[in-house]
Amino acid sequence: MTAINLNESSVRELNEKLQSGSSGDQFSVNNTVGKHALSVGLTSEINVEINGHVGYYCAGMNQQANIVINGNAGPGLAENMMSGEVRVTGNASQYAAATAHGGLLVIEGDASSRCGISMKGVNIVVGGNIGHMSAFMAQSGCLVVCGDAGDALGDSVYEAKIYVRGEVKSLGTDCIEKEMRDEHKKELKELLKQSNMNHKVEDFRRYGSARKLYNFDIDQVDEY
Amino acid sequence: MCGIVGLFIKNPALESELGALVAPMLSEMTERGPDSAGMAVYRDPNDKGCKVTVLSQKLDFDWASFEKAVNSHFSLNKFTVTQNHAVLSLDNSLSEVEHWLASNWTDLSVTSAGTNIEIFKGKGNPADFIKQFDIKNMTGTHALGHTRMATESAITTEHSHPFSTGQDLCLVHNGSLSNHNRLRETLKRAGVQFKTDNDSEVAAGYLSWRLSEGDDLDEALNHAIEDLDGFYTFAIGTKDGFAVMRDPIGCKPAIMAETDDWAAMSSEYRAIATLPGAENARIWEPEPTQIYSWKRS
Numbered sequence: 001m002t003a004i005n006l007n008e009s010s011v012r013e014l015n016e017k018l019q020s021g022s023s024g025d026q027f028s029v030n031n032t033v034g035k036h037a038l039s040v041g042l043t044s045e046i047n048v049e050i051n052g053h054v055g056y057y058c059a060g061m062n063q064q065a066n067i068v069i070n071g072n073a074g075p076g077l078a079e080n081m082m083s084g085e086v087r088v089t090g091n092a093s094q095y096a097a098a099t100a101h102g103g104l105l106v107i108e109g110d111a112s113s114r115c116g117i118s119m120k121g122v123n124i125v126v127g128g129n130i131g132h133m134s135a136f137m138a139q140s141g142c143l144v145v146c147g148d149a150g151d152a153l154g155d156s157v158y159e160a161k162i163y164v165r166g167e168v169k170s171l172g173t174d175c176i177e178k179e180m181r182d183e184h185k186k187e188l189k190e191l192l193k194q195s196n197m198n199h200k201v202e203d204f205r206r207y208g209s210a211r212k213l214y215n216f217d218i219d220q221v222d223e224y
Numbered sequence: 225m226c227g228i229v230g231l232f233i234k235n236p237a238l239e240s241e242l243g244a245l246v247a248p249m250l251s252e253m254t255e256r257g258p259d260s261a262g263m264a265v266y267r268d269p270n271d272k273g274c275k276v277t278v279l280s281q282k283l284d285f286d287w288a289s290f291e292k293a294v295n296s297h298f299s300l301n302k303f304t305v306t307q308n309h310a311v312l313s314l315d316n317s318l319s320e321v322e323h324w325l326a327s328n329w330t331d332l333s334v335t336s337a338g339t340n341i342e343i344f345k346g347k348g349n350p351a352d353f354i355k356q357f358d359i360k361n362m363t364g365t366h367a368l369g370h371t372r373m374a375t376e377s378a379i380t381t382e383h384s385h386p387f388s389t390g391q392d393l394c395l396v397h398n399g400s401l402s403n404h405n406r407l408r409e410t411l412k413r414a415g416v417q418f419k420t421d422n423d424s425e426v427a428a429g430y431l432s433w434r435l436s437e438g439d440d441l442d443e444a445l446n447h448a449i450e451d452l453d454g455f456y457t458f459a460i461g462t463k464d465g466f467a468v469m470r471d472p473i474g475c476k477p478a479i480m481a482e483t484d485d486w487a488a489m490s491s492e493y494r495a496i497a498t499l500p501g502a503e504n505a506r507i508w509e510p511e512p513t514q515i516y517s518w519k520r521s
Binding site: 034052074091093113 | 509
């Protein structure tokens with residue numbers, strides 16, 4: 001285990017060290033005090049444990065690495081993640097996993113607004129609640145919410161799947177509740193298992209695209 | 225982008241360290257606002273009369289003559305000059321002091337008025353502001369600070385935050401308002417005066433106007449949600465504490481934290497991390513349109 005103390009190392013030194021790590025390497029990062037862009041651009045299967053709260057853009061563009069944040073995360077957590085796993089034991093601020101293409105993001109607490117905005121294949125599991133405009137224009141992947149969802153969930157969603165256990169304050173344009181078929185139950189069960197969330201699949205409801213926005217509707221020509 | 229910090233002391237033993245605690249918070253927000261900085265501090269109440277902070281655009285302003293003139297008209301019990309600001313503590317009523325200042329000292333502007341509040345601001349790097357105004361040695365019950373990255377109007381001391389919104393009230397703002405020009409005209413017709421073309425000053429003027437129309441602070445802020453168009457995280461300093469509110473979209477960041485000793489808000493956690501016990505504080509993100517306030521009980 002290599003320990004990196006951010007009282008002694010700069011963020012650039014930290015990221016250089018992590019980016020040059022080899023598969024299986026273990027790192028711990030301390031004294032984070034809300035600094036920005038920690039542990040970004042990692043490309044190998046290393047394990048990073050970050051102790052403390054982090055600021056903007058932690059774990060951005062992650063590929064393959066397994067990153068655990070023991071604390072809360074600021075805006076833009078795991079933005080554009082490609083693969084690997086990022087776990088936050090606390091809460092995450094707005095637009096977590098925005099545009100992320102793959103991997104798994106687990107937020108054990110609450111996620112703020114715009115969680116999974118324009119997600120493109122990532123799986124996101126949130127232990128608590130999520131804020132407004134989450135999964136806006138979400139293209140693919142799954143957003144699992146073990147608590148409640150805020151306003152305008154899944155507005156203009158494409159083919160991402162949204163599973164919510166609690167209440168949904170409101171659904172966004174073109175987002176509807178959909179039937180929970182066996183393949184969805186199987187997929188959700190696997191995601192809950194992977195993220196260590198102890199909930200019954202039967203308690204969740206599925207939401208997705210009504211697919212009314214894919215094509216121009218001649219009846220709405222007057223709207224333009 | 226701008227940075228906001230607010231600190232409210234819950235444990236009276238820490239009031240002597242207010243400046244030492246809030247200065248590193250402000251400094252940490254430098255990257256969010258390197259153009260100018262400002263701070264409102266609540267301290268040394270003058271309940272018998274009033275307290276006024278005045279600002280001169282001239283660094284070589286003749287404060288000695290000004291003090292003499294104030295003394296000949298009013299019962300001045302304290303006069304403190306810091307840089308191009310002076311704080312006057314008087315036994316007279318605020319209205320007569322303000323009227324006299326406006327009639328006789330047109331090159332001075334009033335940055336704050338009330339019984340507890342003092343507002344200081346200046347263009348330039350927040351580190352210089354902290355040094356020039358000796359923020360680290362300030363004592364008091366609570367303080368609000370702002371670091372500015374101008375997007376809507378010029379970089380001058382007068383465009384800097386906090387803006388006074390009434391007696392012992394002030395506003396700091398992170399964001400931008402898109403309907404400030406029209407709203408400013410409407411407010412002018414209602415008698416609100418503006419010193420600059422700054423959008424945040426319109427928000428401050430709006431709140432002053434609502435409060436003068438009989439709203440309490442919560443009602444004024446709820447009306448603001450209806451009438452202000454744009455992005456904002458507001459922190460509002462009051463005589464007894466401060467309040468925080470974000471716009472319905474909630475895209476400008478804000479974080480709040482509380483321990484037994486203090487309650488704090490900031491644009492980012494890293495400013496709060498400078499406070500003692502921050503790592504174990506209760507931390508949360510304010511919900512859009514919800515008003516959060518702390519008040520001395």
